[in-house]
Amino acid sequence: MRFSPYYIPLILGFAMSVPAFTPASAQVAVSISVPIAPPPLPIYVQPPIPESGYIWTPGYWAYSDDGGYYWVPGTWVEPPSVGVYWTPAWWGFNDGFYGFHEGYWGPEVGFYGGINYGFGYNGFGFFGGRWNGGAFAYNSNYNNFGGRHFDNAYSENASHGAMSHVSFNGGNGGVRAQPTTQQAAAEHAQHVGATAAQTEHIHGAASNPAMRATANHGRPQIAATAKPGDFSHGVAARSAGPGAAHSAAVRGPAAGGAGAATEHAAGARPAGAPAAGAAQAEHAARPAAAAHAPREAAAPHAAAERQAAPAAAPRQAAPRQAAAPRAPRPAAQPRPQMARPAQHAAPRQAPRAAPAQHAAPAHAAPAQHAAPGKEEHH
Numbered sequence: 001m002r003f004s005p006y007y008i009p010l011i012l013g014f015a016m017s018v019p020a021f022t023p024a025s026a027q028v029a030v031s032i033s034v035p036i037a038p039p040p041l042p043i044y045v046q047p048p049i050p051e052s053g054y055i056w057t058p059g060y061w062a063y064s065d066d067g068g069y070y071w072v073p074g075t076w077v078e079p080p081s082v083g084v085y086w087t088p089a090w091w092g093f094n095d096g097f098y099g100f101h102e103g104y105w106g107p108e109v110g111f112y113g114g115i116n117y118g119f120g121y122n123g124f125g126f127f128g129g130r131w132n133g134g135a136f137a138y139n140s141n142y143n144n145f146g147g148r149h150f151d152n153a154y155s156e157n158a159s160h161g162a163m164s165h166v167s168f169n170g171g172n173g174g175v176r177a178q179p180t181t182q183q184a185a186a187e188h189a190q191h192v193g194a195t196a197a198q199t200e201h202i203h204g205a206a207s208n209p210a211m212r213a214t215a216n217h218g219r220p221q222i223a224a225t226a227k228p229g230d231f232s233h234g235v236a237a238r239s240a241g242p243g244a245a246h247s248a249a250v251r252g253p254a255a256g257g258a259g260a261a262t263e264h265a266a267g268a269r270p271a272g273a274p275a276a277g278a279a280q281a282e283h284a285a286r287p288a289a290a291a292h293a294p295r296e297a298a299a300p301h302a303a304a305e306r307q308a309a310p311a312a313a314p315r316q317a318a319p320r321q322a323a324a325p326r327a328p329r330p331a332a333q334p335r336p337q338m339a340r341p342a343q344h345a346a347p348r349q350a351p352r353a354a355p356a357q358h359a360a361p362a363h364a365a366p367a368q369h370a371a372p373g374k375e376e377h378h
Contacts, residue, residue, distance in 0.1 A: 033097035036248045037174070038069050039213045040165040040241025044223035046074065046119050047235050048146025053136060055079050056128055056143065057086050057198070058117035059224060061167055061213065061249075063100060064206050069213040069249045071220040072205045073235075074119070075228050080105055080195050083131050087186070088112045088121055093171030106191030111184065113169035114177020119143070120158075123177065127158035165241035201228035214252040218244030 038061035046056065059074035077086070089103035090113035101113070109126045120128025120142035128142040137152040138145075145153070168174045179187075194202070205211045208231065211220055218241060222234030244250050 030092075030099040030101055032063060033094075033099040034063055035097055037093075037098055037171060038063075038091050038167045039218040039247040039249045040244050041115075041117065041167045042071070042219055042223055042237035042241050042244075043165070043239045044074070044237040045235055046144045047076070047224050047226045048144045048148070049138070049150075050076055050226050052150060052152065053078060054227075055086060055136060056119050057103070058088050058119060058121050060089050060117070061091070062089070062202065062206065067209065067212040067214065068252070070206055070208075070211040071213070071216070071223065072202050072211075073220070073222050073231075074117075074224040075198075075201060075230075076226060077195060077198055077228060079136075080192055082134050083107060084191075085109045085126055087191075088115070088117055090115050091168035093168060093174055098168055098171065102193060104191045104193050105195075106186055106189060108182065108186040108189065110186035110191075111179035114175040115167060115169065116164050116175075122158060123175070124180075124183070127156070165243075167241070197228040201225075204229050204231060213247070213250045218247065218250045 041059075041061075044059070049056075054076035055078075057075055057077050060072055061069045062072050063069050079086070084105040084107060087104050087106060087110040090101050091098045092101060092113055093099075103112075104110070112121070112123075114123045115121075116123045120126050120139065127139055129136055129138045131137070132152065135152050137154055138150055140153050140155045141157060164175065166173065166175050169177060205222075208222075209215055211222065219237045219239055221236045222231050223237035224235040225231060226233060240250075
């Protein structure tokens with residue numbers, strides 16, 4: 001995990017002009033970024049509304065260094081004030097990483113990546129209800145009333161678009177959506193973060209190992225709750241989202257690391273990009289071991305060369321003994337060509353058989369093989 005350099009602090013009570021936005025730049029607060037994509041959204045049923053005044057907040061995948069992606073159950077929440085709506089958290093691909101965008105409360109629903117969370121959050125806006133004066137009215141087509149009657153209810157259909165369980169925007173296989181001018185403005189208008197109850201709910205999910213994608217395989221046993229933190233009466237997911245079995249986030253560190261980074265960050269991050277958490281430590285150990293591998297591989301090769309050298313030693317010894325008369329060559333006095341018939345013609349062949357000149361390249365070869373090996377592992 002890395003802290004994104006694109007962190008933009010929240011500015012409360014101040015409206016600012018809105019430039020041209022892309023999914024990457026339409027950020028309220030990108031606190032962390034991860035090299036692998038979150039798993040698909042699981043399929044689950046919304047629990048009945050506990051009482052009038054609560055607003056549904058959908059479940060989503062969050063991330064922790066300790067265990068990777070974990071599921072934060074969808075739940076009914078009391079809004080911090082009258083007239084505000086919840087903009088869900090979402091993941092967006094940018095510069096080779098998946099950045100996390102925090103959810104918030106505000107007078108308008110902002111951009112949440114085009115992710116179809118269901119229950120009125122169809123990718124753009126919210127169709128599950130609306131404020132009617134000081135009371136919140138519920139759309140019966142998107143809320144589970146649990147068989148009870150609500151006076152402040154209405155029925156209205158909304159466009160769903162393509163049904164999808166993809167949990168991130170952009171990148172390989174992500175949702176292709178960009179914010180409207182109104183949504184972009186909502187992200188910079190006055191708003192507040194999660195309530196205290198929501199924060200405790202998130203912490204409860206993060207501290208529960210069963211909520212980790214690697215433990216539940218993308219199918220959490222607590223996919224939704226009636227109230228924040230009520231994990232003892234949670235609703236289990238019916239199934240994992242399509243494609244969860246192939247998700248690197250579900251398969252864990254063994255499937256993550258460089259492979260996950262290159263798969264989801266094609267052309268944006270070189271192979272070998274460190275994965276987050278345990279995968280990062282595992283991957284960090286790999287280059288160190290790899291750096292020593294060429295030397296270890298070169299050692300047998302050098303040993304083989306060293307073993308081959310003694311085999312050639314007898315040849316070297318013979319010429320050098322025969323070459324001993326080289327020193328006394330002056331003693332062979334007659335420089336004339338009459339000395340040619342002498343048996344010292346052998347020394348003239350000695351240079352041809354002298355392996356001393358050929359032995360040096362043989363010992364130099366392992367060093368040449370070891371150097372490319374290091375480069376391949378960097």
